[in-house]
Amino acid sequence: MRFILLCSVILVLCSCSAEKNDNLSSQESDVIQLSTSESHTSIPPESDFFNIGALPKSNKIQSLENIAKILFTEFDDMQVTNMFAIDIGNKGMYLNPKRGTEGIVDYDYALSDEDVKEVRSIIGYIPLDQWSGYENADLKGEGGYSWYLDIQYLDGTVKTFSGNGRSSEKKKAQPEGYSKLVEDLTVFMQSKK
Structure with a gap:
């Protein structure tokens, strides 16, 4: 019985972790796309004078x-x-x-x-x-x-x-x-x- 309960808990945790990673990957992709689109609003490749x-x-x-x-x-x-x-x-x-x-x-x-x-x-x-x-x-x-x-x-x-x-x-x-x-x-x- 304990074995079945332990396996169930592990299964639930793994599925939550996978769902969280999918959300993070989606958010990272959004950030990368946002950064890429924002960089085209200034004259390439430097938007400042420092470099x-x-x-x-x-x-x-x-x-x-x-x-x-x-x-x-x-x-x-x-x-x-x-x-x-x-x-x-x-x-x-x-x-x-x-x-x-x-x-x-x-x-x-x-x-x-x-x-x-x-x-x-x-x-x-x-x-x-x-x-x-x-x-x-x-x-x-x-x-x-x-x-x-x-x-x-x-x-x-x-x-x-x-x-x-x-x-x-x-x-x-x-x-x-x-x-x-x-x-x-x-x-x-x-x-x-």
Whole structure:
């Protein structure tokens, strides 16, 4: 009798466990489908700026219409002096970006279609083809001042431009059009505050 009772209890427990596992598998499938569909709402493959530098590198400068994100950071004596984080693809911008939080917190400003055109025109005036591979041999490896411009394209690749040098000789580390880029992006961002 005890044997029959023990077998019945085991049978009931096994059937409950199997039913629970089926429910869990169904829920996991729903979560995976939800995550997959949600990931297509932002410009691939990064919905934030934090890992933009880890994306596959673009071999060429693409058209302005293919720009998804712009991340610009300028450092002087280990302090961020200028920073812009603009997500054209998702039409968002940080008015006061902080290193490491861009993409983690919500955008401060929603870009209109006119704003997107203006940002693209600012980038369009800059001779980026002359910035590609920009190196100043006299300053390479010296510290004090540096800047980085990452442009993510709609295909998920990123083109990175950078320069560095002595703080006292910043202009030598800045290619043609650099000052105009920083000035125009600053004016654009300030006009939205």
